[in-house]
Amino acid sequence: MHSIDRATGRLHRDTLAFDPAARLWTPAAAPAEPEPAGPEAALSWLQRRSGHPVRPPVGVIGPNEASAEVLAAAEAVGRVLGRCGLTLLCGGRQGVMEAASRGASAEGGLTVALLPGADPAQANPFVAVPIATGIGEARNALIAQASLCLVSVGDSYGTLSEVALGLRLGKRVFGLAGAARIDGVRHLDGADALAAELADLILN
Structure with a gap:
């Protein structure tokens, strides 16, 4: 399950954070107050808030x-x-x-x-x-x-x-x-x- 750290605006998965520019998961401290994000919410974050949306339709x-x-x-x-x-x-x-x-x-x-x-x-x-x-x-x-x-x-x-x-x-x-x-x-x-x-x- 993914989660969103509202304090940093980052997408997390356990002890990893998603780098939208490199499209990679990198080690990171787990957020203090994670907000659970299902698949739709995680993709919406990537497309609308990450600054690096997937362009191909x-x-x-x-x-x-x-x-x-x-x-x-x-x-x-x-x-x-x-x-x-x-x-x-x-x-x-x-x-x-x-x-x-x-x-x-x-x-x-x-x-x-x-x-x-x-x-x-x-x-x-x-x-x-x-x-x-x-x-x-x-x-x-x-x-x-x-x-x-x-x-x-x-x-x-x-x-x-x-x-x-x-x-x-x-x-x-x-x-x-x-x-x-x-x-x-x-x-x-x-x-x-x-x-x-x-x-x-x-x-x-």
Whole structure:
């Protein structure tokens, strides 16, 4: 469990303190009055208060058409990213992309979209930064390359291609709500488990 030392503004774990610039844990005296910090609070500290936030966005991928269950999972993923202070990157259209963008924006998160077409107006209304690539489905490769990691919600042929690209690039890929069950994808029971996985990736 992490804790925050309000007196020094540092993130601690037992007798270690996190150096956000070097991304390393270093020996340090335990805080006198530690404030317990779960994964979301620890990541929020890093992103909003440390002075050295993680810049690469988290890519959220999934089908344009999805069930209510999948869309709810995507929105929950977006909300986690928003609360953690992490930027969401997606394809910017409807379905999983819109649901995740809606969740992130509801929590004050930044949403960025790499659109397949040349018109930024094609972005869903919850995208803050629409980037009209004009390169069609080739933008899938850009999403995989630009992302710190990928969160796959649901499944489709297009989503599967992004999962494969992410794995080939050595990115960590998380799966929820029926994501493709292939080697390399870490399947989660729900969005609540995502914050802990992201904290493990970013803080460890």
